[in-house]
Amino acid sequence: xxxxxxxxxxxxxxxxxxxxxxxxxxxxxxxxxxxxxxxxxxxxxxxxxxxxxxxxxxxxxxxxxxxxxxxxxxxxxxxxxxxxxxxxxxxxxxxxxxxxxxxxxxxxxxxxxxxxxxxxxxxxxxxxxxxxxxxxxxxxxxxxxxxxxxxxxxxxxxxxxxxxxxxxxxxxxxxxxxxxxxxxxxxxxxxxxxxxxxxxxxxxxxxxxxxxxxxxxxxxxxxxxxxxx
Numbered sequence: 158x159x160x161x162x163x164x165x166x167x168x169x170x171x172x173x174x175x176x177x178x179x180x181x182x183x184x185x186x187x188x189x190x191x192x193x194x195x196x197x198x199x200x201x202x203x204x205x206x207x208x209x210x211x212x213x214x215x216x217x218x219x220x221x222x223x224x225x226x227x228x229x230x231x232x233x234x235x236x237x238x239x240x241x242x243x244x245x246x247x248x249x250x251x252x253x254x255x256x257x258x259x260x261x262x263x264x265x266x267x268x269x270x271x272x273x274x275x276x277x278x279x280x281x282x283x284x285x286x287x288x289x290x291x292x293x294x295x296x297x298x299x300x301x302x303x304x305x306x307x308x309x310x311x312x313x314x315x316x317x318x319x320x321x322x323x324x325x326x327x328x329x330x331x332x333x334x335x336x337x338x339x340x341x342x343x344x345x346x347x348x349x350x351x352x353x354x355x356x357x358x359x360x361x362x363x364x365x366x367x368x369x370x371x372x373x374x375x376x377x378x379x380x381x382x383x384x385x386x
Contacts, residue, residue: 158243159308159356162240165249166250169274170212173214185199185238190233195221195222195230199235205256205257207256211272215273215274219235228344228347232354232355233352236352236355295316295318298323300325303327305357306353309353311349315342326386328383329354329366331346333377350381
């Protein structure tokens with residue numbers, strides 16, 4: 158699915174069958190968090206606001222406690238849902254500024270939404286249709302998992318990450334953003350890192366992501382963590 162998924166922006170507005178939604182709920186319960194100690198929730202709603210032209214019959218609402226790693230964690234679990242949808246014949250699309258229509262004061266803080274439903278456009282694409290930077294622009298060193306990271310979706314397709322592969326490890330960095338763009342994009346760059354890490358995890362055996370005291374510094378980049386060998 159990593160090599161054929163795409164963000165779907167046109168949907169059949171009919172609700173999905175209840176048995177399909179039951180499978181979605183089951184998958185929500187099965188996703189693996191990047192940081193197990195970070196509290197989060199995923200719920201299904203039928204309406205969202207601020208969707209800017211993407212109207213779907215259903216939306217996932219991602220919420221989380223606001224602590225270290227929470228944005229990466231949401232990107233990591235959310236991309237598992239995105240890949241599940243693509244594999245299940247269901248379209249989906251991250252919606253960076255969408256929010257649920259109703260507010261629940263007792264719920265965890267809202268982070269981001271994802272549209273989903275029956276697609277009204279082709280669900281998959283070929284590798285030649287991906288618009289992505291080349292590996293040389295976003296990484297150094299060699300690791301077969303880097304291609305999966307390269308194909309990950311990101312806000313505005315910015316791919317604001319850098320990976321340094323060495324000795325079976327992948328050191329992961331966010332590229333520093335200028336202060337003006339950072340007002341909007343910094344938050345998304347953390348989520349995007351979680352999305353890319355999900356793709357790496359899908360192609361790893363025993364996946365680990367930890368801070369490595371030996372990770373090299375990179376000019377213009379902020380170290381996030383290291384994927385183990």
